[in-house]
Amino acid sequence: MASKTSITRAITQNRVWQSVFRQGYPNTEENRAKVIMNTLFFHIHPVKVKTHSLKISYTWGMGVISAFLFAVLVATGAWLMFFYAPSVERAYNDIQALETAVTFGMLLRNMHRWAAHLMVLTVFLHMCRVFFTGGHKHPREFNWVIGVVLWVLTILLSYTGYLLPWDQLAYWAITVGTNIVGVTPLIGEQLRLLFLGAKEVGPEALVRFYALHIWIFPGLMIILIGVHFWRIRKDGGLSSPIESAEVQQGETK
Amino acid sequence: MSEQTQRVFPKGPEKTYGLMELVKGTSPMVDKGPEDTVDSWPHLLTMEVLAILGTTVLLLFWSLLNAPLREFANPDVTENPAKAAWYFMNLQEMLLHMDPALAGIIIPGLMIIVLMVIPYFDISKEDVGIWFASKKGRAIAIWSAIYTSIWLIGLILFDEYIRVRSLVSEPAVLPGWIIPIAVMAGLSALLYVLIRRWRPTRREVLIGFFTAFVVTYFLLIISGLFFRGLGMHLTLPWDLPPGALSF
Numbered sequence: 001m002a003s004k005t006s007i008t009r010a011i012t013q014n015r016v017w018q019s020v021f022r023q024g025y026p027n028t029e030e031n032r033a034k035v036i037m038n039t040l041f042f043h044i045h046p047v048k049v050k051t052h053s054l055k056i057s058y059t060w061g062m063g064v065i066s067a068f069l070f071a072v073l074v075a076t077g078a079w080l081m082f083f084y085a086p087s088v089e090r091a092y093n094d095i096q097a098l099e100t101a102v103t104f105g106m107l108l109r110n111m112h113r114w115a116a117h118l119m120v121l122t123v124f125l126h127m128c129r130v131f132f133t134g135g136h137k138h139p140r141e142f143n144w145v146i147g148v149v150l151w152v153l154t155i156l157l158s159y160t161g162y163l164l165p166w167d168q169l170a171y172w173a174i175t176v177g178t179n180i181v182g183v184t185p186l187i188g189e190q191l192r193l194l195f196l197g198a199k200e201v202g203p204e205a206l207v208r209f210y211a212l213h214i215w216i217f218p219g220l221m222i223i224l225i226g227v228h229f230w231r232i233r234k235d236g237g238l239s240s241p242i243e244s245a246e247v248q249q250g251e252t253k
Numbered sequence: 254m255s256e257q258t259q260r261v262f263p264k265g266p267e268k269t270y271g272l273m274e275l276v277k278g279t280s281p282m283v284d285k286g287p288e289d290t291v292d293s294w295p296h297l298l299t300m301e302v303l304a305i306l307g308t309t310v311l312l313l314f315w316s317l318l319n320a321p322l323r324e325f326a327n328p329d330v331t332e333n334p335a336k337a338a339w340y341f342m343n344l345q346e347m348l349l350h351m352d353p354a355l356a357g358i359i360i361p362g363l364m365i366i367v368l369m370v371i372p373y374f375d376i377s378k379e380d381v382g383i384w385f386a387s388k389k390g391r392a393i394a395i396w397s398a399i400y401t402s403i404w405l406i407g408l409i410l411f412d413e414y415i416r417v418r419s420l421v422s423e424p425a426v427l428p429g430w431i432i433p434i435a436v437m438a439g440l441s442a443l444l445y446v447l448i449r450r451w452r453p454t455r456r457e458v459l460i461g462f463f464t465a466f467v468v469t470y471f472l473l474i475i476s477g478l479f480f481r482g483l484g485m486h487l488t489l490p491w492d493l494p495p496g497a498l499s500f
């Protein structure tokens with residue numbers, strides 16, 4: 001197909017294209033290494049991975065899926081922010097308007113809600129997979145600790161978002177939850193006051209939950225996911241039975 | 254370079270380079286020859302794209318279902334049952350059986366700490382990368398799941414129809430703290446004794462306990478979410494009052 005090649009050449013053999021993509025199409029060993037190293041969004045990957053860690057039945061893709069769901073939540077959440085104000089007077093009406101008057105508003109709200117629920121589930125399942133395959137063992141201890149924090153953060157993100165529609169479901173769920181916080185030994189009442197900004201769930205709580213939900217918790221999440229990924233690389237990629245074989249060799253020597 | 258190494262890795266006369274030195278030690282990628290690795294492009298990236306596409310499709314279909322929006326929040330109208338979000342229903346279920354501080358703060362707080370320190374006690378490297386560590390580990394996991402389910406369901410039914418508080422209500426620390434802690438400690442000890450029959454490694458014991466945690470986590474959510482109706486009493490899922498499912 002000479003014509004196709006010449007079109008491809010016309011597109012790729014010029015200074016503009018080559019200023020964006022520094023290597024040719026990744027079909028040679030060298031270009032495959034380069035595409036990973038030269039591209040911001042790929043360079044978090046190693047150039048080569050163990051075949052063992054590619055088996056679906058090893059990770060079930062739970063980590064990647066959790067990360068992707070988080071990205072979906074950031075994107076759809078940003079869209080929702082265009083149409084929502086965290087005040088008792090407006091919040092509920094804004095959600096109603098989103099469902100009826102905003103283009104794709106209902107779809108985006110549904111996606112945001114269900115992705116959040118799904119993420120709570122996939123992160124927990126990811127934790128189970130890591131434990132049952134021994135992925136938390138030396139040298140990955142600390143990445144597991146970061147993981148536990150990520151799990152708690154995921155739940156807190158979901159929980160702070162739950163209040164925002166300001167309907168009965170939201171109101172009573174947050175009341176039940178913060179009442180539990182209130183019975184913490186010694187500091188319960190103060191903690192509850194810190195979250196709610198008042199004695200009861202009201203406008204102050206809505207503003208605080210909003211701030212936590214749209215910026216403080218997601219910010220922490222982004223930083224910690226960054227550290228989590230960086231440490232996967234520094235800990236030698238994903239765990240695999242090769243490591244246990246090494247230990248046994250070491251013992252016989 | 255030693256004689257022996259020279260024999261194993263002779264220097265080719267046509268090559269301008271040669272093996273300089275062999276070093277003992279481990280670094281993350283030492284000993285992982287080219288035979289058990291592949292290029293990330295395309296192997297890993299393809300898998301990631303597939304996972305992302307699959308999730309997107311699932312999410313789009315799921316989003317045909319509308320997110321709930323009930324009436325405007327009203328502090329004067331109590332919901333019955335008033336439920337937290339589904340992923341907290343395990344805590345809310347525990348709340349029915351013990352002191353709120355124990356169920357809502359102390360146990361979850363301890364669980365988070367225990368989870369964090371697991372890798373500092375689970376130190377053998379023999380079974381890294383193997384699901385459930387071994388045949389024995391798998392048997393222990395299955396067995397622990399059955400053990401935990403039976404006890405949990407039994408306890409939930411017991412506390413609903415016979416009620417610990419109707420047997421002992423005074424002083425309040427008995428049903429609130431002492432009995433629940435004794436039951437949890439007793440059942441954990443019994444689980445340990447039973448697992449010991451397999452002559453397990455420490456790793457396999459931990460697998461038994463982690464399984465018990467996961468099963469408890471999900472069973473309590475299921476019971477709190479799908480089986481608690483008016484006044485948080487046990488109900489069958491199809492008899493739940495409208496609005497008892499907190500998604």
Ligand code: HEM
Nearest residue numbers: 059063064066067127135136143144147148150151238239
């Ligand atoms: C926002 C939440 C999280 C995201 C986005 C995330 C993402 C990932 C990804 C993409 C991997 C690569 C392998 C895989 O997909 O399984 C991974 C590995 C790992 N994760 Fe997570 N994770 C999260 C939460 C957690 C939690 C809750 C834990 C444990 C408590 C955890 C502990 C680990 C460990 C120890 C590894 C290395 C496993 C190995 O080498 O086999 N992560 N994570």
